[in-house]
Amino acid sequence: MGGALVRMVGIGKRYGGVQACRAIDFTLGAGEVHALLGENGAGKSTLMRILSGDVTDYDGQIEIDGTPVGFSGPPDAQAAGIAMIHQELDLVPGLSVADNIFLGRELRTPLRTVDRRRMEGSARALLARSGVRLDPRRPVGELRVGEQQLVTIAKAISLDARVLIMDEPTSALTTAEVERLFDVIRELRRAGVGIVYISHRMEEIAQIADRATVLRNGEVVTSFDPRALSTAEVVEAMVGRPVQTMFTTAETDTGAEVLRVESLKLTARRPRPGRRDPDGISLTVRAGEIVGLAGLLGAGRTELLETLYGVAPRGAVEGRIFLQGKEIRPRSPRQALAHGIGLVPEDRRTSGLVLFHSILANTVVSSLPAYGRLGVIARRQERAASVGMAERMRLKFGRLQDEVGTLSGGNQQKVVFGRMLLTEPRLLLLDEPTRGVDVGAKAEIYRLLGELAGQGLGVLLASSELPELVGVCDRVVVLRDGRDVASFSTANSGEGELLAAAMGELQ
Amino acid sequence: MTKNSVVATLFRFQSVFGLLAVVVAAIIFSPRKNGAILFVSADNLANVVRAVSEIGIIAVGMTFVILIGGIDLSVGAMLGLAAVGSAVLMVESDWGFLPSVLLVLVIGLVFGALQGAATAMIGIQSFIVTLAGLQIARGLARIWSDGQGVAIAYGDGPNEAPASFALLGERTFGGLVPIPVLIFAVVAVAAIVFLRVSAFSRHLYAVGGNEKAARLSGVPVVRVKVAVFAICGLLAALAGIVHAVQLNQGSPNDGIGYELDAIAAVVIGGTSLAGGRGSVAGTVAGALLLGVLNNILALNNIDSNIQLLIKGLVIVAAAALQRLRPAS
Amino acid sequence: MTKNSVVATLFRFQSVFGLLAVVVAAIIFSPRKNGAILFVSADNLANVVRAVSEIGIIAVGMTFVILIGGIDLSVGAMLGLAAVGSAVLMVESDWGFLPSVLLVLVIGLVFGALQGAATAMIGIQSFIVTLAGLQIARGLARIWSDGQGVAIAYGDGPNEAPASFALLGERTFGGLVPIPVLIFAVVAVAAIVFLRVSAFSRHLYAVGGNEKAARLSGVPVVRVKVAVFAICGLLAALAGIVHAVQLNQGSPNDGIGYELDAIAAVVIGGTSLAGGRGSVAGTVAGALLLGVLNNILALNNIDSNIQLLIKGLVIVAAAALQRLRPAS
Amino acid sequence: GCGTTSERTGGSPSDGAAKSCKGADGKYTIGMSQANVAEPYRQRMDDDIRAAAKEVPQFDVKFADAAQDNAKQVADVENYITQQIDLLIISPNEAKPLTAVVKKAFDKGIPVIVLDRKVEGDAYTGFIGGDNVQIGSEAGKYVAEQLLPDGGNIVELKGLAGATPQAERHQGFADAIKANPKLKIIAAADGDWLREKGQSQMDALLKANPAIDVVYAHNDPMAEGAYLAAKAAGREKSIKFIGIDALPIPSGGIKAVEQGRLSATFTYPTNGKEAVAAARKLLIDCAAVPKSQVLPTRLIDKSNAAQTYARENPAG
C-alpha cells in the first residue's frame, strides 16, 4: 500500500472534563479506504476534525507525506489536500446548491466576477457523478436531508483531495444512493485517494473498507482487516462484548388496532418543490406491533409521519385517521401529543434540539406538565425523569446541565428519542430514529422498542436502513411517490424484495 | 470544591462583573465632601436606583421578549401612552385610583398581546410589528392628551387625582426606599423566580432557542409568544404609571428612546439577541450598571459630550468582560 | 412558461408588492389640481426620492450588515459626524473639496471597520458595539463642531466652501434629477450588481446564513465582518456629506434616529434580521415605500397624530403582504 | 434693561439667597441644568452662560444635559443637590415634572434661577424668560401689517407636537392675524424643530399649494429648511419666510436674514447673560432679584440684522 499518506501520532484532545482523544496513533495510506469505528462519543469525529484543521488545539503530531504539518484552519488543510464531509450537514440554507459546493473557492470569470454558469455546470456534473439529479440553482434550505447529504458529498469530491474524510456520509441515504456512493469511492481509491470512512452501518464496512480501526473512550482498541471478520465479530471488537444486533418483537398479532389510516391524501395549499405529500396511503398499526416504512429518497415517508403528527403544510386533507378506533385529525404537535402520538424527527439538530440548552431542559420539554402542579416545576421529579431516561438510553454524558450540543451525534439522537418516551405515547412515529447511533445503542433502542411494544405501544418506523427494517419490524409498508405500494411480513420476506418494491420493480 | 469549580461558579455570575467593576470605579472616582464619599451616600444610592427603576421595569419585560428571539420597540411609546392614560383617567375623567391603574395595565397587556399575535400568527418580524406599534401608541397618546402634557394635581375635588396615587411616588422604609424602586425590585424578583420555577419559562427558552424544535416538542409556540409580548406591554404600562406619578404629569412625549436603553440593559446583562440565552438577573445588573455610570459621570460634572464618549467605551468594555471564559 | 411559473416569478419580486400597493394608494388618494394628479408630477416624484436618498444610502449599507446577521445603530450618528466634518473641513479649515470629502469618507470607513473588528474579534454583539459607536460618534461630532451647526457658505474666500461642493446638491438631467438621488441610485445599483456577481457576496450570505459552515468552507469570516461594517460606515459618511450639502450646514445633531428608519427600510424590504436572507433591491423598495407614504400623507396634510397611526398600520400591512406565498 | 417687565414678590428675598451669600470672597459652584443641548437655541444658552461666567472669577459653572427627557433632568438636579452646589440655574424641559425637584433644591437653601420655561408654584428664586405667545403675536402682527397687508396665504411649520412653545407660538400668531380677515393659514405641518423636517414637509406643501405667500416657521432652522425646499422648486422668490429665535451664530437666523433668505426673525433671548448677572446679585452682592423678568422679543429684519449680529457676536 506504499508509504503512509497521513500519519497521526499521539493525538490527544480534551473538552473540559472529557478526554475525547488520548494518545491516538492513526495512519492512512494512498488508495486505502480506512474505516474508523467506535461507539457514540468514542472520539471519531474529534480525531478527524483535528486532521481537517477544524480543531486546532490538540496534543500530538500530524505528518503528511512524512512532513509534519500544523493547520491553523480548514483552508490550510484543504490546501494540503485534505477534505472532510462533516457529520452534521454544514451547509448555508440560503445559498444555492452550486454556491454551497464552491463556497470559499468560487470559480471566477476573467473579470474576477463569479462564473455562475461554470459553477452550475460543474455542480451538475458532480452531482450526476454521485447519481443525483438535482437542480444546482435550488436553495439548499429546501432540500431533503438525504439530498443535502449528497450535496456535501459532491462538495467534498469537488475538492479533488488526496485525503477524503467521510464522517457518516450515508446516515440519511437509502441503499440505492449508498451503492452509487460506493462506486465513486472505489473510483477514488483507484486514483490513489486515501479515504477515512466513518459509519455505524456495519454491513457497509465489510463492503467497502480495506482496513478498520476501532476507538473506544478516545483510545485505539484494535485495528484489523474487516473483510476477514464477520459483522458480529466486528461489532464485538467495537463494543467490547457480543451484541445481539437485531430484535423482533414477540408475535403479538392479537393486539387491538392503534392506528388506522384510510386513503390519506394531502393537497397542500402552497406546494413546495421536492415535497411528496401523501397521495392516498392506507395502513394500520396494532398495539405491540412495529410497522416499518420503506422507500427511496423522496418516497414520502417523512411527509406521512409529519401529516400524522399535525405538522404538514396547510392544505386539504382527504381520507381518515383513526387512533384506537376514534377518528382524529391533529392540527399541531400539541394536539398529536395530547392524543398520545409522539414523533422523533429526522433532523435532530434543526428539528429536535436546542443545541445550547442543557440535556435536562431538552429531555423534559415535551412532558413538563407531568412534573409539577399549577405551572410550577417540581425540580426533583424533573431531574429524576431525566436521569431515568439517560440510564434507560445508556446516554454517555457528563452532567445533566451540560449543553446537549457537546454530546456526540449519536448521544444527541438518544436525547430526542428519550424525550418522546417520557411523554408515554400510545403511538410512536419514528423518522430515522437511529441515524448516527452506534450498534450497541441501536440494540438498546431496539430492545426498548420491543419492550414498549410488549406493553401495547404501536410503532411506525421510517428507515433508510433495510437491515434495520427487516430485523426490527413485524411488517413493512413500502411507499413510492406518496402511495403505499406493497406490504410485507418480515417473517417471510427479505431485503431484496423490499428494495425491488421500493424501486418499482415489483407489484 | 476544586479550584476549577470555584472559578466556574464565579463565571456563572459573569453578568455582574461589569456592574461590580463600574461600582468600584464609581467609588474611586466619586467626589468627596468633608471626607464623605458622595456616591455611596444612602440618598444618592436611592437616587441611582430610582433613576433606573422605570427602564429596569421595562427591561425585565424586554428580557422575556428577547429570550424568545424577538424585540419590542414599542415600550417607550407604551410608557408614554400609559402615563397619559393614568393622568387623563384620574384627573380629567375623575376615575378612582384602582380603576384607572387597572385600565391602563389592561391597555398595555392587550396592546402587547396584539403585537404578539401579529408576529406569531402572521409571522411578521417583531421588529416591524413593534416599530409600527411604537408609532400607533405614540399617536394614540397624542390624541388622548390633545398633544399636551396632562398635569396631575392631588385632592378630592373634580379634576384632581386621588391622593392614594401619589403614594406610588413616595419613599418607604423610613424614607429610604422610593416606592418605584420597590416596584422594580418586586417585578425583578418575581420575574427571576418565575423563570426559575415555572414550566412556562422552559417553553419560553425553548421557543427562543429553536422554534421549530419547540413546536415539534409540543410547545404552544403561538401562545408563548403572545403571552410574552403581553407581559412586556403590561410592564411598560406599569413603568408608565410609575413615570406619571414621579413627574406629576402624563405627557405624550414621555419615554422617547427608552426602548434602546431597555434593550441595552438587557444585552449588557448578557442576554443574546438571538434568543434562548440570558437571564433577568443579568438585565437587572445591566440596568444598574447604566444607572451607576450615568450617576458617577454626572456627579463629576463631566462635559456631556465627553460623557457620550466615556459611556460608549464603558459599555463596550462591560460587554467584552462578559466574553471572558474560565480557562479550565 | 406555465401559469404557475409566471406566478412564481412574480412572487420572486415580492419585496416590491408593498411598494406597488402604496404607490397605487398614493395615486388614488393624491390631491389633484386642474385635473393633474399632484403625486405623479415629475417634480414631486423627484422630491420623494430625494427625501429618501440619505436613508436609502444608509439602508444599502445596513442591508449588508443585517445580511451577516448584525445590526448597526451608529449610522445616524456617523451621518451627523460626517456632515459636521465636511462643513468644518471645508468652511472652517478651508480644505478643498476632494481632500475634505475623502477624509470624511475615510473616517466613516475606519470607524465602521473598528466596530466590525470589535464584534468579529472580541465577539461582542454588534448591537452593543454600535450602540457604543453611536454615542462615541455623536460625542465626537458635538466636540468637533462646538455643539452648534456649522453653516456652509460658498465662494472662494476664507471660511467659504468651494462651489464644486454645492454641485452635489443640484439637479441634473435637465433639472429633473437631484444629484443626491443620482448618488443613491448609483450606490444601490452598484450594491445590487456587487451582490450578484462577486464572490464576496457569497461569503457574506454564508456568514449570515451559517457561520460555522462558512468557516469550515474556508470563508475568512472575520475579514468579511470587518469589511461589511466598514462599507456600512463608509455609506453612512457618504449620506452625511449629501445631508450637509442639501441643508447647507453640518450639525452634530443631524441624523438622530435615522438608524431606525434605515433598519425599517431594510426589514420592510424583506431582509431577515436573523441574517443570510434578503436583498438590496428589497431595501430600495422598502425605502421608497416609506418615502411615498410620508409624501402622500404630507400632500394631503393629514394631522400628524393620525399620520402616526396610518404609518404604523401601513407598515404592518406591507410586511404582511410579504408573507404571502404563491399558490402554484 | 429697558422694556423689561419685572415684578417683585413682596419684601423677603427668598431665604435661600441670603444663606449661601458669602460675598465677593466666596467660591461658588453653580449647576446649570439644560433641557436639551441638541437644540441650537439651548446650546447657545449654555454658551452664553459660560461666556458670562468667565467674567466672574468666583463662579465655577457645571453643565448637565437632560437630552429632552424630564426624568433625566430630575436626576440631573438631584445629582446637583448631592454635590451641594451653591446655586442652580435650570432651563426646564417641561414645567410640571420639574416643579417638585426644583422645590426640593430650593427648600434645601439652594437659590434657583429658572430660565425660559417656568416651573409651577413659587419655590424658586427668580424666573427669566421670553413670552412665546407674545412672540407669536409679534410675528402675526408683522405678517398682517408689513408682509401681507392686502391678505394672502400662509403656511405654518410647527415645532414638535406636544411641546408648550409650539402651542404658544401658534396661538399668539393665530390670534394676531385675525386682525386681517384676508389672511389665511392654508396649511400647517409638524417640523419637529428640525431643519431637514422643515425641508421635507415644505416639499409636499409646495406641491399641494400653488399659491403660498408667507411661511411662518416656529423656529429659524425650519424656516431655513422651508427656504431650501422652495429654492429647489424655484419658488423662493415669491415666498417670504419668517422664523423665530434669531441666534447670533453663523448658522443662526440673524445671518439668514442678513443674507436675505429669511425676511424676518424674532429674538427669543437665551438670557444666559442675565442669569449669570442674577447669580452675581444673589451670591456676591447678597441682594434680591426680581421674581420674574420677561424680556420682550425684538424684530430682526434686513434693516437691523447686520448690526445686531455684530453687537451680539463680536467674535464673528
Ligand SMILES: Nc1ncnc2c1ncn2[C@@H]1O[C@H](COP(=O)(O)OP(=O)(O)OP(=O)(O)O)[C@@H](O)[C@H]1O
Ligand atoms: N465541542 C465540544 N465540547 C465539549 N465536548 C465535546 C465537544 N465535541 C465533542 N465533545 C465530546 O468529545 C467526545 C467525543 O466526541 P465525538 O464527536 O468525537 O464522538 P464520535 O466518536 O464522533 O461519536 P458519534 O459516533 O456519536 O458521532 C464526546 O464525549 C463528546 O461529548
Ligand SMILES: Nc1ncnc2c1ncn2[C@@H]1O[C@H](COP(=O)(O)OP(=O)(O)OP(=O)(O)O)[C@@H](O)[C@H]1O
Ligand atoms: N421544498 C421544500 N422546502 C422545504 N422543505 C422541504 C422541501 N421539500 C422537502 N422538504 C422537507 O424535507 C423533508 C423530507 O425529506 P427527507 O430527507 O425526509 O426525505 P427522505 O427521508 O429521503 O424521503 P422520504 O420522503 O421518503 O422520507 C421533510 O421534512 C420536508 O418538509
Ligand SMILES: [Mg+2]
Ligand atoms: Mg461523530
Ligand SMILES: [Mg+2]
Ligand atoms: Mg425522511
